[in-house]
Amino acid sequence: MGSIKEKIKIEVEKIPEDKIAELYNIIHSFRINIASKRGEAKGNRDTALKFFGIWKDMSPEEAGALEEIQLRRKRTFRERIL
Numbered sequence: 001m002g003s004i005k006e007k008i009k010i011e012v013e014k015i016p017e018d019k020i021a022e023l024y025n026i027i028h029s030f031r032i033n034i035a036s037k038r039g040e041a042k043g044n045r046d047t048a049l050k051f052f053g054i055w056k057d058m059s060p061e062e063a064g065a066l067e068e069i070q071l072r073r074k075r076t077f078r079e080r081i082l
Contacts, residue, residue, distance in 0.1 A: 002010075015023055058066070 012020075012023065055063075055066075
């Protein structure tokens, strides 16, 4: 059997001519959606990197508050699963 692209080509050849435009729209939307998600992921990564290292100068009080928040979230999540 051939590659996945070859398999797709074979399947496309079997599509009735009056449905080709509909198939194109599906494929085009799928590709645009992928490109959009990749762009969002890059944007999210860039945004996250802006915060890199902000905790290094955290006061003990702030660190304690952060630990308390993390503990509460962990407990809440654990209770939802059980």
